[in-house]
Amino acid sequence: MAVATGSAPPPPSEVPLLYRRGVRRLLTQGIYVAITAVVIGYVYTSLDLREFGFGFLNEPAAFKVGNQWLVDVDGVTNSRITMYLVGVWSSLRAVLVAIALSTVIGVLVGVARLSSNWLVAQMAMLYVEIFRNTPLLVQVVLVYTILLIGAPLIENVVNVGDFFFISNRGMAMPWPVPDEGFWNAPIWFVGVWVAALIAMAVVAGRVRAQRQERERETGQPQYGNRWALGVFALGAVVSFFALGAPVSMDEPMIVGTHYIEGMVMEPEFTALVAGLTLYTSAFIAEIVRGGIQALPRGQTEAANAVGLSGYQRLTLVILPQALRQIIPSVTNQYLNINKNSSLAYAVLYDDLFRVANIVQNKAGHALEMFFVIIVTYMLISFAISVVMNFFNARVTAQRI
Amino acid sequence: MVDMPAQNPQRIVLPPHRERARRPRIVRFREWARRNLFNSRAGTLLTIITAAILALLIYGVVYFVFVDANWRVITENRWLLFAGGYPMDQEWRLWFSVMFVFLLIGLTYGTWASLGRRDHLFIVLASGFAVLLLAHGGAAIWSTIWYLIAVGLLYAGYAITIRMPREAGPGRTVQQRSVAGLLIAALPIVLIVLLAFGGARPRELEGFVLNLVLAPVGIAGGLILAIPLALGRASRMRAISWTCTTYIEVVRGAPLLGWLFVALFILDDVIGGELIVRAMVVLAVFTAAYMAEYIRGALQALPHGQSEAAHAVGLNQFQSMQLIVMPQALRISIPPMVGQAISIWKDTTLVTVILPLRELKGNADSAIAQFEFTPDRIEAYVFVAVIFWVVAFIMSRISQRVEGSLGIGER
Numbered sequence: 001m002a003v004a005t006g007s008a009p010p011p012p013s014e015v016p017l018l019y020r021r022g023v024r025r026l027l028t029q030g031i032y033v034a035i036t037a038v039v040i041g042y043v044y045t046s047l048d049l050r051e052f053g054f055g056f057l058n059e060p061a062a063f064k065v066g067n068q069w070l071v072d073v074d075g076v077t078n079s080r081i082t083m084y085l086v087g088v089w090s091s092l093r094a095v096l097v098a099i100a101l102s103t104v105i106g107v108l109v110g111v112a113r114l115s116s117n118w119l120v121a122q123m124a125m126l127y128v129e130i131f132r133n134t135p136l137l138v139q140v141v142l143v144y145t146i147l148l149i150g151a152p153l154i155e156n157v158v159n160v161g162d163f164f165f166i167s168n169r170g171m172a173m174p175w176p177v178p179d180e181g182f183w184n185a186p187i188w189f190v191g192v193w194v195a196a197l198i199a200m201a202v203v204a205g206r207v208r209a210q211r212q213e214r215e216r217e218t219g220q221p222q223y224g225n226r227w228a229l230g231v232f233a234l235g236a237v238v239s240f241f242a243l244g245a246p247v248s249m250d251e252p253m254i255v256g257t258h259y260i261e262g263m264v265m266e267p268e269f270t271a272l273v274a275g276l277t278l279y280t281s282a283f284i285a286e287i288v289r290g291g292i293q294a295l296p297r298g299q300t301e302a303a304n305a306v307g308l309s310g311y312q313r314l315t316l317v318i319l320p321q322a323l324r325q326i327i328p329s330v331t332n333q334y335l336n337i338n339k340n341s342s343l344a345y346a347v348l349y350d351d352l353f354r355v356a357n358i359v360q361n362k363a364g365h366a367l368e369m370f371f372v373i374i375v376t377y378m379l380i381s382f383a384i385s386v387v388m389n390f391f392n393a394r395v396t397a398q399r400i
Numbered sequence: 401m402v403d404m405p406a407q408n409p410q411r412i413v414l415p416p417h418r419e420r421a422r423r424p425r426i427v428r429f430r431e432w433a434r435r436n437l438f439n440s441r442a443g444t445l446l447t448i449i450t451a452a453i454l455a456l457l458i459y460g461v462v463y464f465v466f467v468d469a470n471w472r473v474i475t476e477n478r479w480l481l482f483a484g485g486y487p488m489d490q491e492w493r494l495w496f497s498v499m500f501v502f503l504l505i506g507l508t509y510g511t512w513a514s515l516g517r518r519d520h521l522f523i524v525l526a527s528g529f530a531v532l533l534l535a536h537g538g539a540a541i542w543s544t545i546w547y548l549i550a551v552g553l554l555y556a557g558y559a560i561t562i563r564m565p566r567e568a569g570p571g572r573t574v575q576q577r578s579v580a581g582l583l584i585a586a587l588p589i590v591l592i593v594l595l596a597f598g599g600a601r602p603r604e605l606e607g608f609v610l611n612l613v614l615a616p617v618g619i620a621g622g623l624i625l626a627i628p629l630a631l632g633r634a635s636r637m638r639a640i641s642w643t644c645t646t647y648i649e650v651v652r653g654a655p656l657l658g659w660l661f662v663a664l665f666i667l668d669d670v671i672g673g674e675l676i677v678r679a680m681v682v683l684a685v686f687t688a689a690y691m692a693e694y695i696r697g698a699l700q701a702l703p704h705g706q707s708e709a710a711h712a713v714g715l716n717q718f719q720s721m722q723l724i725v726m727p728q729a730l731r732i733s734i735p736p737m738v739g740q741a742i743s744i745w746k747d748t749t750l751v752t753v754i755l756p757l758r759e760l761k762g763n764a765d766s767a768i769a770q771f772e773f774t775p776d777r778i779e780a781y782v783f784v785a786v787i788f789w790v791v792a793f794i795m796s797r798i799s800q801r802v803e804g805s806l807g808i809g810e811r
Contacts, residue, residue, distance in 0.1 A: 025637055028637060028640075029637050029638075029639040029640060032637075032639060032640055032643075033639050036643060042670075043670050046669050046670045047666070047669055047670065048669055116436065116439060116443070117436065117437060117439070117443055117446050117447060117450070118436035118437055119437060119446075119447050119450045119451060119454070120446060120447075120450050123450055123453075123454065129793075130789070133742065133746075133788070133789045133792035133793055133796070134746070134785040134788050134789045134792070135746035135747070135749040135761070135784075135785070135788050136746065137746075137749040137750060137752075137753065137761060138749060138761060138781055138784050138785045138788065139785070141761070141781055142778070142781040142782065142785060145777045145778055145781055146778060149775075149777065149778060339654070339655035339656075340655065341655075342655040342657040342658065343657065343750075343753070345657065345753055345754065346753050353655070353657060353658070357661070357754070360661075360665070366661070366665035366666050367665075367666055370654075370658065370661060370662055370665075370666065373654065373658050373661075374650070374653055374654040374658060377653060377654050377655065377658070378653040378654075381653065
């Protein structure tokens with residue numbers, strides 16, 4: 001350290017006590033901990049903790065939640081925690097769909113932003129500038145309003161062949177439900193079919209490996225991926241019908257002013273997912289563009305030099321490398337989708353945040369409810385991070 | 401071949417790009433179109449499809465704006481949307497603040513950047529939009545005049561500062577310091593003008609005014625909290641780094657709506673006070689956690705040699721932070737910070753969702769709750785979106801220009 005002056009630092013025993021590094025650190029941290037403790041103590045004493053506890057979550061709910069799918073709770077016999085979990089399931093659905101859609105649209109727009117076609121690039125820029133700079137809340141509410149005003153009333157429903165309906169109560173479409181078929185118990189069917197699917201996947205993996213091996217030996221393209229996909233799809237379909245296909249399509253109907261049966265995509269769900277998708281895809285597009293632009297130009301030129309087509313250049317050379325930079329930022333955007341899904345509150349979609357608010361209105365216990373909310377969001381965020389870190393490890397495993 | 405130029409002494413051969421520039425504009429345009437729009441069969445097809453979509457979009461937008469929409473929901477509710485519950489007889493305070501901020505924008509541009517053709521175009525378009533909005537129906541003729549004076553002040557401030565010398569020197573330092581000082585003092589000044597000495601009570605801040613107050617308070621408060629948080633997280637003292645890390649991760653773990661829930665139900669017992677003040681505290685606390693992460697990133701991006709060099713020339717820890725490390729780290733973190741500021745600007749709409757505070761979107765809800773205007777919901781929300789877009793665009797534009805002139809992102 002003090003080499004330049006030529007004098008060695010004095011031995012620790014000669015430094016005054018207050019100037020020793022260890023002593024300083026201890027003192028600083030001591031003072032810091034004391035101040036923090038005072039602040040926390042003040043907050044603790046000012047909160048009303050006489051009735052703190054989570055017992056209220058087991059009491060009957062006595063409220064209804066909408067937007068249920070694959071679950072059926074009426075809120076009379078169910079406890080509050082059950083209703084909350086139904087809300088969590090609604091949140092998860094919206095988040096997963098929004099993640100998938102915003103990734104696809106984001107990558108497309110991000111690539112289009114760098115298109116050699118001027119008009120396409122400008123359109124992509126317009127998309128990004130519009131949806132990135134307007135509040136998500138306004139987007140969600142606007143889509144919701146357009147769906148309510150723009151779509152026909154259920155009396156004048158748009159009817160496509162009696163199985164697909166569009167009205168301002170949402171879209172209704174057929175949905176497969178298990179029926180009393182094979183062995184009179186759908187659960188058997190699912191078990192056996194899943195086992196068959198796993199077996200098919202293994203076979204498809206073998207086929208792909210063989211094809212790739214041959215490709216390496218002969219130098220001729222053997223289409224390993226397509227073969228594997230074909231084998232898997234064929235196996236899945238054949239085993240499905242071999243097991244008796246004990247699944248029937250549940251077709252929607254209109255009774256009075258309501259849909260019954262089938263799968264109904266309510267305008268609340270559509271608005272939330274559409275808002276999250278538009279907003280986040282604009283950010284993902286910018287991330288994708290940044291990731292591609294960060295690559296050296298030589299990569300594009302080299303891909304051109306070996307005669308790859310535009311699509312091959314993108315999928316074989318550019319995107320795999322750009323992913324290293326893209327994935328961490330996109331993970332952040334996925335976490336934002338998770339947190340922003342709480343805007344469901346604005347369109348009365350019964351997600352976890354809204355159900356938690358209803359519970360809090362009925363039962364009080366704001367502090368406990370907030371604790372439950374934040375833990376849930378953190379758990380979902382953690383799950384997203386784990387999955388994305390796995391992908392990131394896969395992508396960065398190969399050193400470049 | 402060698403003496404070819406000499407054969408034709410009148411025609412001087414220029415480099416290829418200058419040669420191309422000599423040809424007539426229509427030829428150049430045709431060439432440009434061939435390269436950028438019709439470079440292949442697939443490219444031509446893509447252009448045609450995109451052009452068709454674009455035409456449909458433009459038709460839809462034009463039809464909506466000029467034929468279908470009933471903009472009376474906006475013009476009849478001007479005051480409700482922009483100021484809401486702000487006392488009407490104190491309108492001059494709002495306009496004073498607008499003029500002050502516009503003047504500041506002019507001074508900032510004149511000092512660190514310059515207005516390009518696009519900026520002038522944008523100012524003219526935005527002013528036309530504002531005048532259309534204010535003067536429609538003729539009721540608010542004074543507001544229009546005040547707005548135009550504000551734009552005049554913007555240009556006056558710009559005209560004064562752009563003429564001052566840019567070279568480093570004592571005059572330049574004084575200029576930079578005084579504009580920066582005004583920028584820092586702007587928020588307190590505006591708050592005093594709006595609230596103090598017979599102005600509005602805090603709960604009377606409503607509509608667009610509330611957005612315009614909440615966002616800067618959140619950004620400034622967040623920045624003040626973020627710097628110690630970032631340093632604390634990077635600290636080698638365990639107690640400090642652990643608590644700062646916990647703070648940052650917990651705040652980032654829950655959505656802003658969740659923290660506003662805290663402001664409504666829980667902070668009441670802890671700090672009390674008016675709801676709007678609690679919302680401001682929550683916004684600042686929330687922003688701080690995100691900004692701290694950006695500053696920490698910038699601290700990590702800074703070459704270690706910088707702080708070593710500072711120690712080598714004999715600066716102590718505090719001086720090295722203040723004079724060497726922080727200025728550079730803050731400069732690196734400006735782009736993500738602006739992103740965060742724009743994000744907070746958009747997030748000010750969230751106070752409407754669960755708090756009984758009515759900002760622009762909330763008052764748009766009130767406007768369309770009137771029986772007369774219930775069919776005009778789409779118009780109201782489109783208007784809100786456009787207003788937010790314009791301010792976000794101004795923010796990103798200013799930061800781009802200032803970043804460019806500060807040389808951020810370059811070495």
